[in-house]
Amino acid sequence: MEMNSNQTSPVLTDPAPVNNSRLSTYSGLLPYPQAGAAFPSGKYVKIPRKKPGKLDDVRSNGWLDAMKSSSPPRKKLIKDFTVEITSDDTDAAHRSWMLKYPSALHSFNQITDYAKNKKIAMFLDYDGTLSPIVDDPDRALMSNDMRSAVRNVAKYFPTAIISGRSRDKVYELVGLAELHYAGSHGMDIMGPVNHLAADDHSNNCIIRSTDQLGKEVNLFQPAREFIPMIDEVFRTLVENTKGIQGSKVENHKFCASVHYRNVDEKIWPTIAQLVHDILKSYPRLRLTHGRKVLEVRPMIDWNKGKAVEFLLDSLGLSKSDDVLPIYIGDDKTDEDAFKVLREKCGGYGILVSPVPKETNAFYSLKDPSEVMKFLESLVRWKSKQEED
């Protein structure tokens, strides 16, 4: 067992798999073109550092539009939602959106009425949900009050953090040993051991391990074979973005992020084309858009929604009607989880957004401070229920 440097942490660095042959047979890979595949032949394609040439690709494939609309200023979103921009229309658009996705705080009684005889399972995104969005990803810290609110929620309900960040990083930021963690958009899950769930979920991707306290845990890493490829792409991205002021590249082990929040908007086409050029050599990787971030990830059929299903299974909560999963998140990648809750699990997605957005969630909250109020209200409600 390999522990990370924090000795009290239950989050393990990846131990050697029990049986390597079990890892290579995961069947969730999406179809991908074979020609020119750079991996896993053992010979990596070297992407020369060069200035991107024409910027036609990213103009025509929609990347630029997606970049502009990711985390847009209030005015732009309202414009997308209505036709004209006047403050009356803005208010009206917001009101009609709130009718469709009511505040989870205003609808609290309705939610708890439904939850009365059910077991709540709580899923929480990190950035923009538990911590406010800030310019520097390394400074996206969670307040101590928020940490207490999450700690208290976990006393009453099984609770998991599902983040785009690496599992180690998000654990370091949250710092609560009593939670379950899924990093890299659900591609790196540390959860409880459940043999039946393991069988259901291609147990060839599951690595048995123990935490420091000796408790058995399962690591589920369906994209494990991509680790060297992601590392290589990360290094190429770092090298090729060196000259772009304000850009930042993160390695999340199973995916890599290229931030452009602090890059001059005039340079966005260049950064997009550069990522596009690199991806051409990696047909088994794909791009997704987050909040002012381009995310490079393996082309496998796995996302935050699948991670929620996996965790519900592992917790023994997937096959009963008396479970109410609640997922709170703010980003496009959280939509996969909202969709699973809406369509398969009979749960509630709660979108964190101060402005109208199309979503698969049922309810909304304005910002992390409202998330905290909602979590505290749930704890008060549950503790009162237990007293009665």
Ligand SMILES: O=P(O)(O)OC[C@H]1O[C@H](O[C@H]2O[C@H](CO)[C@@H](O)[C@H](O)[C@H]2O)[C@H](O)[C@@H](O)[C@@H]1O
């Ligand atoms: O799934 P999440 O936990 O929400 O993680 C998604 C991404 O969050 C981080 O980036 C975002 O938050 C930063 C800090 O507020 C902000 O600077 C950035 O513009 C946002 O995109 C994280 O750095 C990414 O790697 C995650 O994928």
